[in-house]
Each structure stands twice: as C-alpha cells, then as structure tokens.
Amino acid sequence: MSAPHDSPTRTYPQGVPCWIDLEVDDVDAALAFYGALCGWRFTEKLPPGAPGRYVVASQDGTDATAIAAIASPSTSGAPRSTWNTYLAVDDAAASAARVLGLGGTLDGVVEVVGPPEEPAGHLVRFRDPQGVPSRLWQAGTRIGAQRVNEPGTWNFSNLLTDDQDAALAFYGPLLGWTVGELGYGMVRVEGYGAHLAATVDPGILERQEHVPAGFADVVAGIGPAEGTPRWVVVLAVADRDAAAATAIEAGATLLTTEDTEWTKEATIRDPFGAELVLSQFDPPEEYLAAEAAALG
Template sequence: MLTTRYVTGSPNWIDLGTPDLEGARAFYGGLFGWTFQSAGPEAGGYGMFQLNDKTVAGGMAVPPEQGGSAFTVYFQSPDADATAERVRTGGGTVEFDPMDVFDLGRMALLADPAGVAFGIWQPGTNKGLDVVDEPGALCWMELYTPDTGSALGFYRSVLGWEEYGVPIPGGDTYTTVNPAGTGPDDMFGGLVPLEADPVEAADGPYWLPYFEVTDTNATVARAEELGGTVRLAPIDLEDVGRIAKLADPYGARFAVIKSVAPQEK
C-alpha cells in the first residue's frame, strides 16, 4: 500500500499537466473536493491540489503544443543526477535534466525505454504528498507496458524495485512492485501487459494513477456530470475493490477504486 513514509523508489508525488488549469480545478474540485493553492508567481503557475488543507497532487497549465493533458507520477530518489544517469544507461530518456526547485527538492522528468513518462523527486524541504491511500488521494498505480519483463528490469536498475506475483482468478499472476528491502505489504503498483487490456492498448503505454473513493458508481456518475469520460465502467475485482477508469474533460486518464477493507477480505 502507499504510505507517506517515503523511501527510495516509492511514489512520493503526482502532478497534472493540463491545457486548462481553471477547468481542471473545477472538475477535480467537483469530483474529489480538491482545492487549488498557487505556489506563487515565482513558480510559473504551478500549484498544489489540496484536500482538507493537505496536498494530494500538484498541477500546472501546459500549452497544447507541449503534449496532451496527463498525470505524471514521481518516485523518490536520494540522488536525482545519479538516477537520471541510470535512466540513460538503461535505455530510457531524460526529458528534462535534474533541476533544483527552490529549496523544496530536486527533480527530473524521464521516460522509460517504452516511452512512458515519469519523474523523480529528491526531497528537500518538501518530502512529498501529505496524504495518500485515503478517499480523494492517490492509492495505487499501474504501468501499462508492451513488455513487463523489460520494464521490471529497467525500473529495478533505476529505482531498485522488487516484484511480487499475486495470483488472480483464472490462473494468471498480477505482478506488483515495492521498494527495495520492503515486502508485499509495501507494494504500491502493478505492471500489466498492454495487449491484455483493450481499453489501454489503443492509447499506448503509460502510468495510470488510482484514487481512492467512497463510492465508485457515484464518482463515475459525478465525473460524467462534470464533463469527464468513462473509459471503463465500474467493475468488481475479487478481494480488491470496485474500480472504474475515467478521463477528465481534457483527456488526462486516471482510475478510481473503492477498496475492499482488510476486515472484509
């Protein structure tokens, strides 16, 4: 599960790049109850989405010519420069070289060998998201990739991840990942072969963030009311929860889940 006890390799930040920040603020405010707090004029329009005064994501306006609307997941690094170099030698791409963000931390934007974007965050005074794994906050993520074996090798070499296979109905195995030196209780995401999911295959590989909700059906209905798109209608996953896949009005893809509580399993 995700936790704010961040360690090397764990997801510690997520942000949204969107061509319409005001529209995104209205959408996610109506959907999750998020508010937006600007980081100030010196931050170039970047700001924080907050829930009950706790940061759950970052966000900024991105010109359409710089790419479509999307969430970017960041993983903790003790040395952003060294991690970026491992990305290069591992066959990935450094999209934006490591840079300091005031005294908050040091970050870089990268892509794995399949072209999937992600970021790294070397904490300074900002250790990461204030809240995860609660309603309205990030709780899981999935990498849709054409080759799960190659992806595992890449992220293992770059971020030190370990993997754990979880049996799923039908005799298949769902590959989960966790930070080095931890265990299955610290898994934070899964890897899915792109061709195994027709919903995702058409749009190519990427990291899909999941946000916890209290009622999947109600959240989906609200997303449609706010101008979002249902990419996958609500379905139940045994011993996991009820999920749905959505996109905001500007095309950013994400998923929601009402997780099965431990005592319900």
Template sequence: MPQRDGYIPGVPCWVDVSQPDPEAALAFYGGLFGWEFEDVMPPDSAGRYFIARGEAASSSIFDTSGELRSGDVAAIRSIPEAAPSTALWTTYFWVDSADAAVAKVRAAGGRVVSEPSDFLNVCRTAVCADPEGAAFSVWEAREHKGARLINDPGAVVFNNLNTRGADRARLFYGSVFGWRTAGIGGRAEGWTLPGYGDWLEREHHPGLRRQMAAAGAPEGFEDVVGSIVPIADGTAPHWSVTFATADADATAATATELGGTVIVPPFDAPWSTETYTIRIAVIADPQGATFTASQFVPKQRG
C-alpha cells in the same frame, strides 16, 4: 495509513496533472474529490502550479478506522513550455539525488527527457522515460516532502505501469530503483521494493503486517510500490494513477456531471479476493487526462 512526511528512495511520492487550462481543471477535481487548491507560483510567473489538499476519513484496504486526516495529495499545473499540449497525469518517484537518478536511467537504457532542475524551493526534479517510452519523473525533495495523504478516498492509492514489455521493464526498474515483481492478488502483478514494508511499519504504521494479513493481502504486499498493467498493441506505454474513492459508481456519475467522461464504467476488478472486492472505473477529465477511481469493498465474513 497515517499522514506521510517523506518517503524512501524508489517509492512513488507525488503526482500532478498537466492541463492546457489549469484553472478550468480546479472546478472538476474540486467537485469530484473535494480538493482545495493553492497556487504556489509567483504572481508574475507565466505558469501555474496549484497544490491540491484533501481531507478524508480513512477507509483504505488496511485501515478502516474512519480517522479524519488531511494533507497535500496532488497538483494541477500548466503544461511546460515546448511540451505537447496534452493533458496527462505524471508520477514522481522519491530519490536522494535527481542527478544520480538520471545517470542510472541512462545506464539502464532509458531516456532523460528533461535534465534535473530546481523547482522553486519545492524539489529538484527531472523527467525520464523507460526503454519502452513510458515517462515518469524523479523527485529530490527540498521543502516539499511529497503527498501527505495517501490511500484514503480522494488520494492516490496506486501508480501503474502500463506496458507490453514486462520482462524488459523488470531489468530497467530493477536497475534504477531496486524493484522486484510479485503477485498482488488475483491475477495481478506488482512492483515491490525490498525493505519498504519494514520502513512503513517502523515509521508510519505499527501493526501493518498484522492488518494486511487480517484483510487477506498476499504475502509480501507491504513491499508493493506499484502495479503492472499489460496493454495491447496500439496503446502507448505509460504510467497511470489510481485514486481511492468511497463509492466508485457515485464518483463516475459525478465525473460525468462535471463534464468528464467515463471511459470504463465501474466493474469489480479480477484481482479482488475472498475477503474484499476492488470496484474500479476509468475516467477522463474534461481536458482529456485519464485516471482510475478505486473502491475497496470488504466482504462480510461467515
């Protein structure tokens, strides 16, 4: 899809990864996805925040034009003071007001982990958790309008709620963000935001519905903002991030060479369709933050 310049409320808009040693993470993600970095923190700051910029030829499920584009994709950050020293990816959702969003979280039975605060001139943000404990953040944009590059190789393609309580999650996220649920292909279920597809087609991607239909996407897929992943007992509920890749097998091999760990080797996902296959791998970076790499493989017709 074309480069973004903002989102509408309730849509995932940014991801960052907290690392015990953020400088060490630059080599891994730069080598894996070709990202370049800029530290936006003042020189005398105790913490670091490296914004990653990517460049890719479009090769997403619904846009195989090969058009070259670039922009901010994610960030690598120091672990905030007093937070657990665990490397992990965080998903941010666009809101008009961070303060109003945390009020909705409380009213819906969620928890506010950290109150709204201003982050430089970038955004106003807060950390929250749903009733099951899955943490996420809200993003009230100031000068930074979230990810500019999405769905292309090296950029975010999906944000996923890993949960044991889908029914309870429907009530919570429906109250906070207005989400609903729907099938997203195969046996998978996703979050939808009514009107999101209308906005996408109007503001960013004319002809989106036609391209989705031609690719064999389920009806209503244009409104999808995330996926629901059932988890077994023993796994903590959490939000996870999926990055697009041109070659899931090559990405897994490169991750290993760079010091990462392939937790789940590449395989064809069960939600693949008659017109395309989704090939995925689950990877941990050298400091332990996990993510998924996803490759779209169109099937030849006829």
C-alpha cells in the same frame, strides 16, 4: 488504509512513487472539475507574474494534507492533459546517469525546483526505453503526498506496458523494483512495509496478516498497456458509481468499469483528455476483521 491525521510526516524511500500532478492547459477548469470530484482545496505555489501555474491540492489548504497538484504544461508539445507520477530517489543526479546507462533518455537536465537556498526538490524528467514519460524526485521541502489511500486522495499509480520483463529490467536496477512471489501486477520495494510500520502506519503488518506475503512492500502496479505504454493514476473514492456519475456529469467520459477481489473501479477520461481510475476499496471480510482487530 491511511494513517491517522495526527501522524508524522509521510516520507518516501528510494523507488516509491511519491507525488502526482496533472498538467493541463486550462488550470482553472481542472481545479473546478477535481475540486467537485475529490473535495480538494487549492493553494497557488507560484507568485503572480510567474510563467505558468502550480496549484497544490490538499484536504485543508495546508502542506500537511497535500495530495497532488494541477499545473500548466511544463514542456512545449506535451499532451493536452496528462497525470504525471513522480518516483522518489535519494540522489537525482546519480539516478539520471543511471537512466542513461539503462537505455532511457532524459527530457532535461536535473532541475532544482524552488529557491536554491531551500528547494522543494530536484526533478528529473525522463523516458524509459519503451518511451513512457516518467519523473524522478529527490525531495527537498516538498516530501511528497501526505494524504493517501483514503477517499479523495491518491491511491496508486499503474505502469501500463506490453513488455513487463523489459520494464522491470529497467526499473529494477534503477529503483529496486521487484515482483517476487506476488507475480506480475504488483511491484515491490523491499522493506517499504517496515518503513511504513516505523513511521506513519504502525499497524500495517498486523492488518495484513491475511494477505499474500510481501504485500505491504507493494508500491505500484504494472500491467498490459492495451495501447500506448503509459502511467495511469488511481484516485481513491468512497463510492465508485457515485464518483463516476459526478465525473460524467462534469464532462468526463466513462471508459470501463471493473470489480476485483479488493476494489470496484471505473476508468475515466477527464474533460481535458487525461485518463485516470476511480477506485473504491472493497476488500474481503477477513481483511476487514483483521484490520479492526489491529486497530483495537
């Protein structure tokens, strides 16, 4: 669950997914679709006349509630529409060199995003050894998503690959990812739960007394690709079925639905060709009781 709205700035340690954006040819159509689906408000971040657009989605039109962005394609020959996941790093240049040393490839040099005197951050576009496009982000003024895990916001990103051992052999040394006793399916960054408890979510460890040890450190999912290896973004919704119906009415295609122990999910393809998951949080009763007790 999310922290209160008067919480401090949400920060992201090394290895934690920190931001998402959608690259799409028809930015205006995507704004209309996701605005209706998620209730987002939008702010243009590039000046008039700039090549392309970068539009930040938020709850109230301010960076304090930033969620994601919708943008023009950044590279020629990119897929018609794709959601990108950004992974936080402390040093973009050093991490880019590490990508190469671990068998990945760079899609460009380290890029300073924004004015040099006050950059939004440093960006590295790369592909892992299995060819999955990914992004590293050394934060400047744009720290990352400030509203997560509540309906209408980013909930998770899943790395889909048919060789999870190979993926962890790459992302483990690069970002500190482990699966530990939780096993495949959930990727951890050691200490992330403690970071959340010390910053934006002081009750997280008490709420999670009834979940597997280490769950508070989970930062991403990893699972079988069933197709091309890729990242898939998960958006939280209040009602899976209602959100899926809204998406379909607006031109999306329903691919699958699934009920898990913790969620009700619908995988869709948006009208522009991007795959994503709509996820309703539906936890066991004991978790809800523990959360209520922790919140007092």
